[in-house]
Amino acid sequence: MANCGAVLDNRLIMATAEQLKALLRSHAEGDDRHFFAVAMQMAAHEAKQGHGRLAEELRELIDAAKARRPANGSAAPIPLIRPKGDLAGLLSVSYPSQRLGQMVLAPAVAKSLQRVLKEQRHISKLQGHGLHPRRKLLLVGPSGTGKTMTAAALAGELGIALFVVRLDALITKFMGETAAKLRQVFDAVKLTRGVYFFDEFDAIGGHRGLSNDVGEIRRILNSFLLMIEQDDSNSVIVAATNHPEILDQALFRRFDDVIEYHVPSSEEIRELFRVRLGKYIRPAKRMDELVSAATGLSHAEITRAISDCIKDAVMADQDTVAPEVLIELLAQRQQVRQRTPSATRP
Ligand SMILES: Nc1ncnc2c1ncn2[C@@H]1O[C@H](COP(=O)(O)OP(=O)(O)OP(=O)(O)O)[C@@H](O)[C@H]1O
Ligand SMILES: [Mg+2]
Numbered sequence: 001m002a003n004c005g006a007v008l009d010n011r012l013i014m015a016t017a018e019q020l021k022a023l024l025r026s027h028a029e030g031d032d033r034h035f036f037a038v039a040m041q042m043a044a045h046e047a048k049q050g051h052g053r054l055a056e057e058l059r060e061l062i063d064a065a066k067a068r069r070p071a072n073g074s075a076a077p078i079p080l081i082r083p084k085g086d087l088a089g090l091l092s093v094s095y096p097s098q099r100l101g102q103m104v105l106a107p108a109v110a111k112s113l114q115r116v117l118k119e120q121r122h123i124s125k126l127q128g129h130g131l132h133p134r135r136k137l138l139l140v141g142p143s144g145t146g147k148t149m150t151a152a153a154l155a156g157e158l159g160i161a162l163f164v165v166r167l168d169a170l171i172t173k174f175m176g177e178t179a180a181k182l183r184q185v186f187d188a189v190k191l192t193r194g195v196y197f198f199d200e201f202d203a204i205g206g207h208r209g210l211s212n213d214v215g216e217i218r219r220i221l222n223s224f225l226l227m228i229e230q231d232d233s234n235s236v237i238v239a240a241t242n243h244p245e246i247l248d249q250a251l252f253r254r255f256d257d258v259i260e261y262h263v264p265s266s267e268e269i270r271e272l273f274r275v276r277l278g279k280y281i282r283p284a285k286r287m288d289e290l291v292s293a294a295t296g297l298s299h300a301e302i303t304r305a306i307s308d309c310i311k312d313a314v315m316a317d318q319d320t321v322a323p324e325v326l327i328e329l330l331a332q333r334q335q336v337r338q339r340t341p342s343a344t345r346p
Contacts, residue, residue, distance in 0.1 A: 096152035134256040139240040141261025144300025147240040151197040161194040179223040190233040201239040228254045276306045286323040293330040305329040
C-alpha cells in the first residue's frame with residue numbers, strides 16, 4: 001500500500017515537473033498565452049489534489065498578473081513574430097513605451113481612447129458574454145495633432161506590439177497583387193495580437209475617385225473593406241487620415257469609432273506648455289502671450305518650437321527659456337504654416 005502511494009506521488013511529481021518545464025519554456029519564449037494556460041493547469045491540478053486554498057491563491061496570482069501585464073509597458077514582450085518575406089516590407093514592428101498620459105488630448109478624444117482601452121483590458125470578459133470590444137478605429141484630423149502618437153500610445157498602454165502597415169509600399173510596389181498582400185497583412189492581424197496602424201489611409205480610400213486605374217483601386221478598396229469587416233481578431237486596427245473629405249462613406253461604417261483630432265484649444269496649448277516646458281519656464285510668465293502666439297498651430301509645431309527654445313537655453317547654460325524667444329519661434333512657425341499646404345506641415 002505504501003509502495004502504491006509512492007508510485008502515485010512520483011507520478012504527481014512528474015506531472016508537476018512537466019508543467020514547471022512548460023512554464024519556464026513559455027516564459028523564456030515570451031509566450032504569455034501558453035504561460036497562463038500552464039499556470040491555470042497547475043491551479044486545476046492542485047484543486048484536484050484537494051489543495052483548494054493553494055489552487056485559489058494560484059488563480060488569484062494569475063488574474064493579478066494578467067491584469068497588470070497590459071499596463072506594464074516596461075516589460076515589453078519578446079517579439080514572437082518578426083514579419084518575414086513580403087510582409088517585412090509591409091509591416092514594421094516596435095514596442096512603444098508611450099502612454100496616453102503623455103499626450104495632450106481634447107476631452108472627447110481622451111474619452112473615446114479611454115473607452116477603447118477599458119474594453120481592450122476586459123477583452124476576455126466581454127467576449128465571454130458574446131460582446132465585441134471596440135478595436136477598429138479611424139483617426140481623422142490635421143497633420144501633427146497626435147494620430148500616429150495615439151497608435152503608439154495605445155500599443156504602449158496595452159503592452160502589445162505596434163505594427164505599422166506601409167500602405168505606400170502595398171499599393172505602389174505590389175499593384176497587381178495588392179489584395180493578396182492585404183490578405184497577408186490581415187493574416188498577421190489575426191495571428192499576432194497588436195495595434196495595426198494603417199497610416200496615410202487615404203492612399204487606399206482616396207484613390208477611389210481617380211480616373212486612372214479606377215477598377216484596380218476599387219478592387220483594392222473593396223477587399224480592404226471586406227477584410228476590415230470580416231476581421232474578428234483580438235488586434236486593434238487603427239487607420240489615420242488628414243483628408244476625411246475624400247474618403248468614401250462606406251469606409252466610415254466599417255469602424256467601431258471615428259475619432260476627430262483638431263489643433264489644440266487655448267486650454268490644451270496651456271497644457272502642452274506645462275507638459276513640454278516643465279521646469280524650463282516660470283509659471284504664468286507671459287502665459288497669455290505665449291498661448292496667443294501658439295493659437296492655430298498644431299501640437300507638433302508647438303512641440304518643435306518648445307524644444308528648439310529649450311535647446312537654445314541649454315546651450316546658453318540657462319535654466320529657463322525666455323518667453324520672448326519662444327514667442328518668436330512660434331511666430332516663425334505661424335509664417336511657415338501660412339506658406340505651406342496643410343498636407344506637408346509637420
Ligand atoms: N496630442 C498631442 N499631445 C502631445 N504631443 C503631440 C500631440 N500631437 C502631436 N504631438 C507631438 O507632435 C509629434 C508628431 O505628432 P503625430 O506624428 O502623432 O501627428 P499626426 O497627427 O500623426 O500627423 P500626420 O497627419 O502628419 O501623420 C509627436 O511625436 C509629438 O511630439
Ligand atoms: Mg501620422
